[in-house]
Amino acid sequence: MIGTSDGWGVEKPSAEFFERVVAEAGCPAREVLYVGDRLDNDIRPAQAVGLATALIRRGPWGHILEDPAVDDRCLFHLDSLTELPDLVRKHNEAN
Template sequence: MSKPKVILFDAVGTLFGVKGSVGEVYSAIAQEFGVQVEPKLLDQAFHDTFKKTVPLAFPGAKWVEIPEKEYNWWQAIAKATFAQAGVLEDFQDFPAFFNRLYGYFATPDPWEIYPDILPSLEKWRYERIELGIISNFDSRIHSVLDGLDLKKFFQSITISSSCGVAKPNPKIFTKALEKHQCSPSQAWFIGDSLENDYRGAKAAGLRPFLLQR
């Protein structure tokens, strides 16, 4: 197997993940606002809602509009999650709760780096392979990567919310490769989603690797 010029990665579920579960985080912060709900119930509701939601991408949006659009996209998911769990009406001030929740996920506190990641990134950096990220995430990824001390490894970060297209669309892979002036045949992509990562990268001509956590 020839050494690639560039290795691109998915972010959440590949490089780092939520400590415990999304439901546990949602439940703990809801409790701060006087709302009691089982973490498992919230976790299932979140994943059900997330699967049904359109991708986090805003074609044609102006750069200055994107932060508000990201915020509203996630707030809709949070509302639907708590509605499915049957406790949405228990909040006296849901916007205040969501503002706290959204800000918390911009910090490193709810996240953990998988144990195989740092040795791998160090090895590839030592071998002078360019590294980048392609993620269906929002602009908070920059503060999360900073907080986890991961940003130093990556020469590029390409996110769906700012480039107007989401994985598995091949265009997001092309946009990322342009930053490295790299052809698809010279690049690998590592991710944990069969559809978004493996099949998306393969369709774009990259060598895909499916990571099964």
């Protein structure tokens, strides 16, 4: 499923966007992994509605913005999306 703020008529960092992600996923927020590249616009608001998060460090915002309280709550830290499947598999095997 691919959802966009334009298609849903609600923009990040609005809580309504992330609540829509949960609704579309059809499972509890804690079972959804949201991958974002901005702490302010993606990760912090996703965490606020209870989503698990993964931060991908890319583009200027991935390196300029710092917020250890938000960053430390990320389940994964990525340099590339290609890392994600293996990290998720290992995480699921351990839990």
